[in-house]
Amino acid sequence: MMKKLKLNMPEKSLGYLFVCGGIILLVVLLGIFPLYKYNDNNLTQIKKLENQLVAQKELGPIYLTLSKSMEKKEASLLPNPQKTTISREESGKFQDVFKTITGKSHLRIVSLTPDLSKLTGSPPFLLQSAVLRGEFANFRKMLIELGELPYLDKIEEISIQQFPDSMEFRLKIWVAIGG
Numbered sequence: 001m002m003k004k005l006k007l008n009m010p011e012k013s014l015g016y017l018f019v020c021g022g023i024i025l026l027v028v029l030l031g032i033f034p035l036y037k038y039n040d041n042n043l044t045q046i047k048k049l050e051n052q053l054v055a056q057k058e059l060g061p062i063y064l065t066l067s068k069s070m071e072k073k074e075a076s077l078l079p080n081p082q083k084t085t086i087s088r089e090e091s092g093k094f095q096d097v098f099k100t101i102t103g104k105s106h107l108r109i110v111s112l113t114p115d116l117s118k119l120t121g122s123p124p125f126l127l128q129s130a131v132l133r134g135e136f137a138n139f140r141k142m143l144i145e146l147g148e149l150p151y152l153d154k155i156e157e158i159s160i161q162q163f164p165d166s167m168e169f170r171l172k173i174w175v176a177i178g179g
Contacts, residue, residue: 085178107134
């Protein structure tokens with residue numbers, strides 16, 4: 001048969017023991033466990049914030065350079081001068097001006113030739129054929145500067161060909177000639 005466990009404790013003390021054990025269990029369940037969960041959530045949030053802080057420190061200089069470049073950026077307006085003509089005597093200056101513009105744009109002139117077959121009589125325009133080599137971004141700069149010339153009537157044809165070392169640009173430029 002089963003033996004009874006005999007404790008030499010008064011019943012009152014045993015009751016106090018259960019009551020104190022219950023209080024301790026309540027303190028653990030209602031106080032310490034939620035506090036542990038709260039601290040665990042705080043640690044997770046702290047780790048996320050630390051990761052964000054590291055990312056901000058790494059991306060901060062990039063943000064500053066981008067914001068400074070946006071402040072310095074000017075409104076890029078294309079030139080649109082009043083159209084005029086150039087005299088026949090000064091029409092030869094176009095080649096010098098064209099060489100200067102291509103030099104500033106870091107393009108290389110392969111050839112620049114006027115079309116003399118169109119000069120019979122008194123034509124109001126002089127056709128110039130140009131072949132250039134360089135990078136496309138530099139070609140864009142050159143076109144913008146050409147647009148500043150008041151006696152440039154139009155660019156009739158642009159042909160672009162890619163080569164291994166650079167690009168080749170062929171242009172037909174009409175220069176307005178006056179009496």
